[in-house]
Ligand SMILES: [Zn+2]
């Protein structure tokens with residue numbers, strides 16, 4: 021399998037996502053990737069990886085990623101992960117350093133969930149706890165924007181122009197631009213407002229039919245298409261929904277056909293299936 025490229029709302033995404041096989045999504049504009057998958061070649065150039073959890077289809081590429089950056093004389097990669105994963109991952113990387121007989125440079129950090137980590141300009145990211153079988157995060161990229169304070173929203177253009185000469189009518193707000201869910205039950209979206217307000221939302225959708233019912237998806241910490249359909253209203257503020265992590269048991273045609281036939285029209289129109 022190789023990486024697929026999509027452009028959504030002028031944003032370039034380069035990725036791969038197949039449930040239980042490999043998931044990694046590179047955002048070249050932000051110089052970061054969500055998850056490492058099995059470390060595709062293009063990932064090595066990317067300085068920052070936001071790791072959602074330790075399952076091997078998302079994280080097995082980490083030692084290779086770290087090692088390849090050293091080999092190519094690139095600065096040590098920076099990896100953010102759920103706090104519980106920091107110590108075991110550090111141990112794995114230490115053992116691999118021992119195997120390679122080479123001191124690998126890298127920065128590994130368990131996230132603090134209240135921190136906005138700066139990226140560049142007005143952009144930052146924050147981790148959000150997700151709901152999976154192991155410790156897991158989703159991540160939201162934010163853009164800080166100036167907005168008219170709510171109490172002045174009734175003013176006309178000329179009134180604003182006049183009043184802003186003497187008063188501060190504006191405030192800075194963090195606007196969610198992209199969210200990546202990693203593997204999670206649907207509660208990740210339902211219980212986090214910023215996830216549902218993200219312009220682009222990457223949401224896992226591992227199962228799509230009765231043969232693998234909702235209960236089974238939930239038991240394994242995954243989201244089922246039926247739950248997304250049932251909660252379609254929750255995604256009304258999302259401008260673009262990208263479904264990822266489909267089980268490899270479904271063919272591309274089967275997935276596209278099922279989405280077209282079963283999703284409500286409004287939601288279907290703004291959905292891309294990462295297949
Ligand atoms: Zn997975």
Ligand SMILES: [Zn+2]
Nearest residue numbers: 073075152203
């Ligand atoms: Zn998983």
